[in-house]
Amino acid sequence: MLRIRSLSNEQLGRLDSFVPESDPNVVAQECRIALALLFWYLPFIGIIRRSTEIRNSFEAFGPFLRLAGDVLEPDTSPNERKIELVLSSEWDYSPFMYDRVQNLEDFLFIGLPASESGNPLLLPLAGHELGHAVWHREDLRKALQAEVQAAIIDSIGKNWAEYQEKFAIKIPREQLSTDIFAVASWRLGVEWCLDQAEETFCDFIGLAIFGECYFHAFGYILAPGLGRRSVRYPETLARVQHLVDASTQLGSQAPNDFISLFEKDPIAALSPADGFLLKMADLALETIIPRLVTAAKTAVGRASISRSAGEVLVIRGRFDLLAPAENCSSIANILNAGWDAFNDPGLWSGYQNTAGRKAEVLKELILKNLEIYEIEQIQAQ
Amino acid sequence: MIIKSDRLSDMLAEGQRENTKDPLIIVPTPNLDALRSEGTASIDLRLGTWFAHLKQTQMAYLPLLPSTGSATVGPDLTSTTYIPFGSSYILHPQSFVLAVTLEWISLPNDLAAYVIGKSSWGRAGLIIATAAGVHPGYKGCLTLELTNVGEIPIQIRPGVRICQLFIHKLEAAKTGAISASSFSGSRRPMLRPLTLDAFAAKLSSAYDERNKMHEQP
Numbered sequence A: 001m002l003r004i005r006s007l008s009n010e011q012l013g014r015l016d017s018f019v020p021e022s023d024p025n026v027v028a029q030e031c032r033i034a035l036a037l038l039f040w041y042l043p044f045i046g047i048i049r050r051s052t053e054i055r056n057s058f059e060a061f062g063p064f065l066r067l068a069g070d071v072l073e074p075d076t077s078p079n080e081r082k083i084e085l086v087l088s089s090e091w092d093y094s095p096f097m098y099d100r101v102q103n104l105e106d107f108l109f110i111g112l113p114a115s116e117s118g119n120p121l122l123l124p125l126a127g128h129e130l131g132h133a134v135w136h137r138e139d140l141r142k143a144l145q146a147e148v149q150a151a152i153i154d155s156i157g158k159n160w161a162e163y164q165e166k167f168a169i170k171i172p173r174e175q176l177s178t179d180i181f182a183v184a185s186w187r188l189g190v191e192w193c194l195d196q197a198e199e200t201f202c203d204f205i206g207l208a209i210f211g212e213c214y215f216h217a218f219g220y221i222l223a224p225g226l227g228r229r230s231v232r233y234p235e236t237l238a239r240v241q242h243l244v245d246a247s248t249q250l251g252s253q254a255p256n257d258f259i260s261l262f263e264k265d266p267i268a269a270l271s272p273a274d275g276f277l278l279k280m281a282d283l284a285l286e287t288i289i290p291r292l293v294t295a296a297k298t299a300v301g302r303a304s305i306s307r308s309a310g311e312v313l314v315i316r317g318r319f320d321l322l323a324p325a326e327n328c329s330s331i332a333n334i335l336n337a338g339w340d341a342f343n344d345p346g347l348w349s350g351y352q353n354t355a356g357r358k359a360e361v362l363k364e365l366i367l368k369n370l371e372i373y374e375i376e377q378i379q380a381q
Numbered sequence B: 001m002i003i004k005s006d007r008l009s010d011m012l013a014e015g016q017r018e019n020t021k022d023p024l025i026i027v028p029t030p031n032l033d034a035l036r037s038e039g040t041a042s043i044d045l046r047l048g049t050w051f052a053h054l055k056q057t058q059m060a061y062l063p064l065l066p067s068t069g070s071a072t073v074g075p076d077l078t079s080t081t082y083i084p085f086g087s088s089y090i091l092h093p094q095s096f097v098l099a100v101t102l103e104w105i106s107l108p109n110d111l112a113a114y115v116i117g118k119s120s121w122g123r124a125g126l127i128i129a130t131a132a133g134v135h136p137g138y139k140g141c142l143t144l145e146l147t148n149v150g151e152i153p154i155q156i157r158p159g160v161r162i163c164q165l166f167i168h169k170l171e172a173a174k175t176g177a178i179s180a181s182s183f184s185g186s187r188r189p190m191l192r193p194l195t196l197d198a199f200a201a202k203l204s205s206a207y208d209e210r211n212k213m214h215e216q217p
Helices: A002-016 A023-050 A056-070 A124-137 A140-158 A160-167 A178-210 A213-221 A236-247 A272-303 A309-320 A329-341 A360-381 B006-014 B032-038 B198-215
Strands: A084-090 A095-102 A104-111 B023-026 B041-055 B078-082 B089-091 B098-106 B111-117 B139-148 B154-156 B159-169
Touching: A002 A023, A023 A104, A056 A084, A056 A124, A056 A178, A056 A272, A056 A329, A056 A360, A095 A124, A095 A309, A095 B006, A104 A124, A104 B098, A124 A140, A124 A178, A124 A213, A140 A178, A140 A272, A160 A272, A178 A213, A178 A236, A178 A272, A178 A329, A213 A236, A213 A329, A213 B006, A236 A272, A309 A329, A309 A360, A329 A360, A360 B098, B006 B023, B006 B032, B041 B139, B089 B139, B139 B159
Parallel strands: A084 A104
Antiparallel strands: A095 A104, B023 B098, B041 B078, B041 B098, B041 B159, B089 B154, B098 B139, B111 B159
């Protein structure tokens, strides 16, 4: 906020410096800059403002900031990390993440759904949003561009007759990557595939960081699907299948029948040509999945995030006693124990006074456990 | 019988072991070695991060009782504040705020406790708790009722030692049923409406009916 205020004051100073004799064109230009500044930063002021609402899970902030530092600045000691985090709860388009905002480059703005703001069980979704920051920092879009382009051209080549019919471009097949009109016809497919790759990669990052509980949070918020097919996201069933397929490599196991929670997205309302391009983007995505899994595994591997089934059991044992656990080594273990308790219909059956309050009390307990974890981290520094 | 700190230290250490049934748990666990050597009769507890105070309203009184109209005690009447570690809360003279202990307490069925202020705060005018009893089987952070009865503002900060817990052994305690009031499971302070028991409800209704008769023309 101080930085935004400083920028605004700077601009205000320029406006104040004008005198009646000032060139009206210059004045108008400075006014346009001031309006652009307002237009650009107002949403971020809103996010910062909403991040201070008491509906937020404040206890999650410290642990998540540490986690973000571990993932994004693994080689920097915790005290020297530059990353700043705004963890907010939002009504629109959430969960979301803004990264590399002009003049706020070291800030990550993560918005989680406002309707679930007090629910720590959905924190694994913030792992997906963190994935976007990894994607940007490692410039994976650029790194994958050539591979995706080759895959799109290859897919079009395999569906040549359909391509010619949809685009009415009559060129030899070998000119697909050189003819200016042909290139213009499939370029959008490359962009869509790269967007889908980013979302898939972020899923893998969330899964690699949090393990099984990522599946639960993902299913909780997304099942049975988005209700529409977006060209920028993989088809929901394919997306879920990729997650399940990657789980073993990323060190976790998908819940039984996880895929059955989801439905196929409705067909996107696109022109025949765009429909074809989307099909090509989907096919191209399949070819780069192994690379995305490896990239996610490498990125999270550098962060050395502890995930231990044994520790999850110990934390779960504490939850059974209606008490938070101590000496936890990661928030992933706490959240996995939390989801395990949430999914247990027999939880606290021995206690008489928990009826109707189990979910509420469990959330309190998990948030307290996150606070305890943070206290221990501060004490250990 | 009040349990001495060295015994409490043993009980807390026992509670940290896996598979202990119905243990005494205080998290974050106090320094057990210090507790063992102190030889005191209580455990110090720290101030938590959540505070709740009553908002200034146009209501004539606080509608705690069920028969006092449609307004009920809830989030609308209180303002909740989160004070992160390193920040302070200023409690002004004559003001009242609900706070919580940093520690999450889990009392077994055979222990009860009293939460009492610390003299160092008391001498500065800070009264810590007025509803001091903690029932057996209680789980959650303890709600503290903080009042500054002095004449100058008092600065308090999450993490500081704010009160002390005297733990008692219950005689002839049975495992099993725990009274409904013993359970909290909450990390934040909350104002809760009162419920009338059958005895008070009967008295209230008799009084209400007599009033209605007098009101009839």
